[in-house]
Amino acid sequence: MIKIDIANALMQTLPVSKATALQVVDLLTERMKKALLDGDRIEIRGFGVFEPRPRKRGLGRNIKTGQSVEIPKGKSIRFKPGKDLRDIDVE
Amino acid sequence: MIKIDIANALMQTLPVSKATALQVVDLLTERMKKALLDGDRIEIRGFGVFEPRPRKRGLGRNIKTGQSVEIPKGKSIRFKPGKDLRDIDVE
DNA sequence: GCCTCCATGATCAAGATCGATATCGCCAAC
DNA sequence: GTTGGCGATATCGATCTTGATCATGGAGGC
Known part of the structure; x- marks a missing residue:
């Protein structure tokens, strides 16, 4: 499973475009990265x-x-x- | 950082309601769980x-x-x- | 959809870290 | 506010990590 698969899973459930789904995945991973780099635990x-x-x-x-x-x-x-x-x- | 924080981060960037944002987070985690339980690597x-x-x-x-x-x-x-x-x- | 780019995997060795079990308190989630 | 998942603790051994390089494939561009 790679990023695209996750985006597809998102598309299948919520009414979003693939581009948006990819944005979501990318956004979340980025936010999580930042939080982790900031020393914050998730x-x-x-x-x-x-x-x-x-x-x-x-x-x-x-x-x-x-x-x-x-x-x-x-x-x-x-x-x-x-x-x-x-x-x-x-x- | 907990689930709500991630949802908030999503709301701040994409035009979605908090409920939708939570759905997204929950959905993604669930899909990832399934994939991992299925032996698939992400x-x-x-x-x-x-x-x-x-x-x-x-x-x-x-x-x-x-x-x-x-x-x-x-x-x-x-x-x-x-x-x-x-x-x-x-x- | 295909091609290109660059991150990721595996490897060797040595040493530190993790994991599992059980209970209570705390905080995430509803 | 209530529920229950999660943290911490202790021990001991196996696993992981770190580094560099080549090949593979994730990811983005055309």
Whole structure:
């Protein structure tokens, strides 16, 4: 599933054009990105929680050189699946 | 940021009512949930990728008893932040 | 609809992080 | 205001992450 699929799903349910649907998807992702970059966590009950958290790790590995490289900085965005997504069970 | 905030963001940009905005958010999350439960991965360039992956780990821990409990089965939904979200760097 | 562009995936190694279970409080959702 | 999903906690091992590069494909342009 890619952006277009989501837009199509939106079109199938609401009376919007594909262009508008794409705008919606793009807008929402952009807003979410901004919020996450701002350090704000996004919590959607029943879906999941996006949580920016500081990365404490400071060591990585470079293939080509094989040397340990220090992980410079950073946060990671962690997505914690909500109840509905944790409940998944296949075969 | 919670669902209402996302709906508000949508309202501020597109000419939709709050009720419609909420419908949109709810619809999209639901569709994404279904896709993920279906084993489909969701890839949005510049935002991130939701990928259902089988959990290979088989060990957990029970607080009250302190005993190792086998992690039954299931998948986890992994969210891999896209380029824009990985680029974050605070102080 | 097809082509082009650039982001994404996989890889190797080492070390840190996550996950699951259970309970209570809190806040998201209705 | 009510309901119930979610956070935190603890332990221990497996998974993930980070970096660079090539190939694939998401996404946008014509």
